[in-house]
Amino acid sequence: MKRVKIRVFRYNPADGADARYDEFEVEAERWTTVLDALLYIKAHKDHSIALRYSCRMASCGSCGMVINGIPRLACYTKVYELGSDVITCRPLTNFPIIRDLATDFTAFFAKHKSMRPYIINDAVDRIDGREFLQKPEEVEKYLQFSYCIKCGLCYAACPTVATDKRFPGPQALAQMYRYLIDSRDMATDERLKVVDDRHGVWRCHFAGSCSMVCPKGVDPALGIQLLRAYLLGMSRDSKVVAELYRREK
Amino acid sequence: MKENREGVKGWLNPTRYGANRFAYWLQRLTGLGLLIYFIAHVIETSNIVYGKSAWEKMLAVTQTNEGHIVLMVVIGMCVFHAANGVRLYIAEHGKGIGRPGRPEYPYKPTSLGLGMKACIWVSVALAALAMMYGAYVLFGEA
Ligand code: HEM
Ligand code: SF4
Numbered sequence A: 001m002k003r004v005k006i007r008v009f010r011y012n013p014a015d016g017a018d019a020r021y022d023e024f025e026v027e028a029e030r031w032t033t034v035l036d037a038l039l040y041i042k043a044h045k046d047h048s049i050a051l052r053y054s055c056r057m058a059s060c061g062s063c064g065m066v067i068n069g070i071p072r073l074a075c076y077t078k079v080y081e082l083g084s085d086v087i088t089c090r091p092l093t094n095f096p097i098i099r100d101l102a103t104d105f106t107a108f109f110a111k112h113k114s115m116r117p118y119i120i121n122d123a124v125d126r127i128d129g130r131e132f133l134q135k136p137e138e139v140e141k142y143l144q145f146s147y148c149i150k151c152g153l154c155y156a157a158c159p160t161v162a163t164d165k166r167f168p169g170p171q172a173l174a175q176m177y178r179y180l181i182d183s184r185d186m187a188t189d190e191r192l193k194v195v196d197d198r199h200g201v202w203r204c205h206f207a208g209s210c211s212m213v214c215p216k217g218v219d220p221a222l223g224i225q226l227l228r229a230y231l232l233g234m235s236r237d238s239k240v241v242a243e244l245y246r247r248e249k
Numbered sequence B: 001m002k003e004n005r006e007g008v009k010g011w012l013n014p015t016r017y018g019a020n021r022f023a024y025w026l027q028r029l030t031g032l033g034l035l036i037y038f039i040a041h042v043i044e045t046s047n048i049v050y051g052k053s054a055w056e057k058m059l060a061v062t063q064t065n066e067g068h069i070v071l072m073v074v075i076g077m078c079v080f081h082a083a084n085g086v087r088l089y090i091a092e093h094g095k096g097i098g099r100p101g102r103p104e105y106p107y108k109p110t111s112l113g114l115g116m117k118a119c120i121w122v123s124v125a126l127a128a129l130a131m132m133y134g135a136y137v138l139f140g141e142a
């Protein structure tokens, strides 16, 4: 067990006061996460701290914040692994602040939605008890990108998002590739049109920070480069749209 | 609601996100450095329209220690920017960054794998070697 100092960013647009850090001492065990520590502070020291969380197990993507300079999930970051007696928690960068550590995901989700993150296929209306047939290799082309929990850590780390409001960001672009390369999806041309833009996929400079911070192994930078390669006609992943198939009983 | 966008500050710190972010920072810095050098170079060489003596006066400036150091930095910037530029060109065409698969904990993004890291450090090493050779030639003749 060790005592650590947690510095929490405090800012409430409603009270008009400047942003500040509040400091709290807490005891941490080897298994204590930063979220555990913050919830302890909230329960016993200052219940007015605003933060967002739900699952406490790196699944819901709610608890992203900048912890000691790097965007991380508070529930997925142990106090011990930070190797420091001072832990500074700030709201995610590139997201507007609602209050304290709670940030506004409206623009981020809108960008995700603009990628039409669902399978587009006319045959869906004619499915009639049949299902699409996909080989394991076809699943592997998109599987890891579908692990995204929309936590926004990549969006907070990206140096392009930092300066370009219109850039969709690593999360949305990786999702575009996820649906583009899915053999059940037919909307290839419409999809490419959305990202083939000066402020779209070409704005990525492959700084790789998104993949560095992603807690789910999505590797959005890989998805973005493969999306770009597809647009450049360099992709070996030429697409054959999956067929409908009736499972024998 | 406070915007909280990181802004240009986000470009300036190369230490936070590993080798790729460092390469991003250096590519930008050397790109801008080369652009400034290129403009200065055009202005500098345009001295020739003022005749032989102006040209030779200008050449003398490049023969000073400061002139040599500036040229060494330009050599280093050129070599890193070109080598890393070729790496980016290949990676941004989807090559040399691995294939998607079934991620296993602890996750290691393939796009930031050993191949990319090696290329970045080789670019830095080539730049350093070129600068040393440049120093040998420039200061050797003085
Ligand atoms: C062998 C020659 C060169 C190669 C292979 C090369 C390659 C590249 C590449 C691939 C990029 C884009 C990097 C990215 O996606 O972020 C870039 C950016 C840039 N280059 Fe070059 N380049 C070369 C020479 C030059 C020269 C001679 C200059 C200056 C006159 C220059 C100035 C720039 C600038 C200002 C940028 C923008 C930097 C940024 O946006 O971060 N480059 N270069
Ligand atoms: S790609 Fe990774 S870091 Fe980005 S939102 Fe999805 S899970 Fe989070």
Ligand code: FES
Pocket (backbone or CB within 6 Å): A052, A053, A054, A055, A056, A057, A058, A059, A060, A061, A062, A063, A064, A073, A074, A075, A076
């Ligand atoms: S609380 Fe759900 S991801 Fe951290």
